[in-house]
Amino acid sequence: MTATVRGGQVPTGSVRVSGAKNSATRLIAAALLTDEPVVLGNAPTELVDLNHKLRFLRGMGAVAERDSERETVTIDASGMETSPFTEEQDYPIRTTYLLVAGQLRKTGFARIPYPGGCKIGSRGYDLHVMVWRALGCEVEEKPDAIEVRGNGFKAGRIAFPISTVGGTENALICASVANGTTEIVNAYITPEIEDLIELLTRMGARIEVFGNSLVKVEGVPELSGARMDVMPDRIEAITWVVVALMLGGTIQIDNVPFSEMEVPLLHIEKMGVDLFRNSNSLWVHPGCITGRAVQPFELACGTHPGIISDMQSFYTLMGLIADGTSRIFDYRYPERIAYARELTKLTGIDAIEAEPGRIVTHGRAPMKAAELTSTDLRGSMSLLIGALAAEGTSTIGAFQMALRGYDGLPRKLAKLGVEIDIRETAD
Ligand SMILES: CC(=O)N[C@H]1[C@@H](OP(=O)(O)OP(=O)(O)OC[C@H]2O[C@@H](n3ccc(=O)[nH]c3=O)[C@H](O)[C@@H]2O)O[C@H](CO)[C@@H](O)[C@@H]1O
Numbered sequence: 001m002t003a004t005v006r007g008g009q010v011p012t013g014s015v016r017v018s019g020a021k022n023s024a025t026r027l028i029a030a031a032l033l034t035d036e037p038v039v040l041g042n043a044p045t046e047l048v049d050l051n052h053k054l055r056f057l058r059g060m061g062a063v064a065e066r067d068s069e070r071e072t073v074t075i076d077a078s079g080m081e082t083s084p085f086t087e088e089q090d091y092p093i094r095t096t097y098l099l100v101a102g103q104l105r106k107t108g109f110a111r112i113p114y115p116g117g118c119k120i121g122s123r124g125y126d127l128h129v130m131v132w133r134a135l136g137c138e139v140e141e142k143p144d145a146i147e148v149r150g151n152g153f154k155a156g157r158i159a160f161p162i163s164t165v166g167g168t169e170n171a172l173i174c175a176s177v178a179n180g181t182t183e184i185v186n187a188y189i190t191p192e193i194e195d196l197i198e199l200l201t202r203m204g205a206r207i208e209v210f211g212n213s214l215v216k217v218e219g220v221p222e223l224s225g226a227r228m229d230v231m232p233d234r235i236e237a238i239t240w241v242v243v244a245l246m247l248g249g250t251i252q253i254d255n256v257p258f259s260e261m262e263v264p265l266l267h268i269e270k271m272g273v274d275l276f277r278n279s280n281s282l283w284v285h286p287g288c289i290t291g292r293a294v295q296p297f298e299l300a301c302g303t304h305p306g307i308i309s310d311m312q313s314f315y316t317l318m319g320l321i322a323d324g325t326s327r328i329f330d331y332r333y334p335e336r337i338a339y340a341r342e343l344t345k346l347t348g349i350d351a352i353e354a355e356p357g358r359i360v361t362h363g364r365a366p367m368k369a370a371e372l373t374s375t376d377l378r379g380s381m382s383l384l385i386g387a388l389a390a391e392g393t394s395t396i397g398a399f400q401m402a403l404r405g406y407d408g409l410p411r412k413l414a415k416l417g418v419e420i421d422i423r424e425t426a427d
């Protein structure tokens with residue numbers, strides 16, 4: 001898929017942040033733990049990743065319906081069989097491992113494709129194998145699939161050596177239906193994981209969080225149906241802030257999850273940007289930049305409540321409009337720099353230095369159109385913003401990567417008066 005993007009377009013109007021990709025795609029997996037319907041509101045129904053997962057669920061015999069007008073997704077796993085996955089099926093999503101619990105619950109056997117997702121450096125899955133084994137299952141790593149066998153899950157103790165989003169999610173989902181009480185040590189509780197805990201709790205799971213990293217889960221054999229709204233996407237919200245600042249646009253951003261993104265917004269404010277807000281919305285316009293330009297900055301991506309790695313590329317863009325040299329460090333995914341090298345096709349090589357774990361920008365270089373290739377989801381979105389800021393018409397290959405994580409992107413851009421042409425191509 002290739003996007004053709006005319007630079008110099010100035011977005012104006014309002015945009016509503018959709019339900020979070022990194023919550024909704026997890027909640028759908030949790031919905032497989034019951035034979036009653038689970039209804040998610042504020043669901044990002046046009047999101048490519050979400051639709052891949054719904055396709056996977058349907059392949060297993062579950063009912064997975066979406067209603068784009070009402071922004072709902074309904075899952076009914078009562079008719080679910082196991083195990084649909086064959087090598088010919090293509091599920092290019094990261095969180096395949098979260099589908100094990102739902103399958104195992106039905107027949108004691110689960111077969112899932114290896115986790116996919118963005119190629120942003122090493123992304124192991126050994127901690128998931130550890131979770132299944134700690135809960136009494138046998139795990140086999142076949143050439144094209146992971147197979148898990150077990151007569152349900154038996155409670156255990158799971159101690160994570162690092163902060164892991166996926167591991168914590170998997171442990172919570174499996175432990176919710178395990179026989180007995182599971183202790184999860186060094187759990188990593190992000191806002192999206194709080195969403196997952198909320199849904200599981202509404203389904204009848206007994207989950208207790210002590211401090212910010214110890215979780216006890218008393219397993220319940222029969223969970224029930226539930227209804228819940230997906231939290232708004234904090235990464236999307238930051239993206240629109242940067243779209244407005246970089247392109248000189250005037251945008252009202254609605255449905256902003258302020259309390260989940262205080263630190264990322266604080267960093268923007270420290271750059272000399274006054275953000276106007278009420279309880280749900282932000283207004284960003286050229287007058288928000290208090291001085292002659294955005295001030296240069298230094299920051300490190302890390303764990304929540306800080307700036308998470310998925311937001312990194314948008315701070316690189318802020319560096320490109322800052323008045324001087326800025327530095328961004330990311331040791332979680334040091335290889336997440338390929339997009340920054342791609343951005344130099346717009347800025348010239350002197351404007352961005354990218355080496356593993358560290359990006360240095362020298363701001364305010366003139367930007368000229370180029371032929372670009374997406375390297376990862378957030379990187380693809382940052383290429384789009386860069387191309388809109390550049391003089392001339394750029395193309396962005398593999399643009400399907402951006403659509404993986406931005407619900408209704410072409411529609412939202414059109415509403416802001418920004419036209420991009422997206423065509424199917426061979427990539
Ligand atoms: C803690 C963290 O920053 N997590 C990020 C990670 O989540 P994601 O859930 O993909 O990854 P985890 O949080 O589980 O993993 C964090 C790190 O641990 C390693 N690991 C993970 C699981 C495993 O079984 N073995 C293993 O070695 C990974 O290679 C990675 O370097 O990428 C997502 C997509 O960019 C981000 O939204 C998350 O914020």
Ligand SMILES: C=C(OP(=O)(O)O)C(=O)O
Binds near residue numbers: 093094117310
């Ligand atoms: C890298 C991301 O997603 P995934 O883990 O699905 O690849 C992301 O959301 O930026």
